């Protein structure tokens with residue numbers, strides 16, 4: 154099988170490529186990535202050494218570039234597209250939505266259209282639980298929950314989901330949408346909660362917790378998400394949506410305290426700062442459809458996953474410093490300002 158993976162130099166995309174090449178000896182992966190601030194070729198250095206030019210090919214470019222995408226599909230005889238490419242950080246979408254509109258909507262539609270018109274047999278679109286909006290203290294999102302996004306990021310992801318759905322309904326194109334909860338694990342860009350807090354705690358810097366810290370996220374190890382996308386690619390039914398979750402709902406403050414305790418750092422580093430505008434209160438996933446139809450189940454419990462993740466970030470301080478070059482410092486200074 155020959156798969157065009159987009160956004161493969163990002164957090165989940167690179168974990169997905171490493172996993173798929175290791176577990177499917179008959180698979181070739183073409184990785185199309187624009188290498189934005191969030192994309193890092195170094196994540197796949199091992200893959201390039203082992204499989205470069207044979208089972209792994211990298212192309213730098215934009216998913217909106219139909220000519221380039223068509224060229225890759227033809228030359229590599231692509232059997233399926235898995236679209237991870239996106240602008241992904243909610244806070245950045247609040248500061249400036251335009252790159253989110255461009256990549257997550259315009260880019261996703263261009264990629265979808267090119268794949269469909271070129272006859273690529275299957276298109277898997279990787280989406281998020283954030284398209285469902287927010288929950289009260291009870292219940293969980295199912296695939297039937299109406300879309301009600303609350304941030305520019307989640308609105309752009311919901312728009313793409315609707316375009317993918319419409320493409321299936323209108324043209325009968327074989328599409329599958331996956332929606333997953335918050336991922337954690339190796340190679341996550343250190344603007345996201347867990348790697349951000351690890352890095353700041355290690356350096357004895359204040360930890361900025363939004364609002365009262367009681368917003369709840371469902372945490373899934375990135376490898377469990379990758380296995381979910383793998384199942385959706387290989388076994389998902391055309392036109393369907395599949396939710397994935399980690400069955401690990403935690404208030405943010407608990408996650409932050411877990412990190413501090415594991416590192417032996419004091420809770421006095423915590424700062425409760427001005428809340429994120431439009432901050433969703435709680436996410437939880439009903440993934441019974443994926444369990445039933447695909448055989449999906451998360452394999453990591455949060456304690457084990459966090460211990461491994463902490464160890465990875467401590468051992469890979471050079472990776473963190475490397476990805477923090479670029480526009481990281483500028484965004485962080487503008488976003489957090491004087492709050493911490």
Ligand code: NAD
Pocket residue numbers: 159160161162163164165166185186187188189190191192193214215216217236237238239240241242256260279280281282310332333334335336337342
């Ligand atoms: P990330 O920000 O770490 O990586 C995104 C990658 O996409 C980068 O390598 C970047 O260079 C690339 N990219 C951005 N714009 C591009 C474009 N126009 N053309 C080609 N490449 C482009 O993101 P992530 O956290 O790995 O998320 C991957 C996907 O999974 C996204 O679609 C996201 O919405 C979805 N998702 C993420 C999570 C999570 O917790 N991180 C949860 C559910 C779903």
Ligand code: DAU
Pocket residue numbers: 241242243244280281282283333334335336344345346347349361362363364368369370405429436
């Ligand atoms: O739920 C899936 C989504 O998870 C993905 O679709 C997004 O791409 C991904 O970025 C992530 O979105 P979140 O907004 O949930 O993740 P983030 O790491 O930014 O924040 C997690 C929680 O922590 C959220 O409630 C906000 C809070 N937070 C975050 C930061 C960066 C803080 O309290 N302080 C912070 O400094």
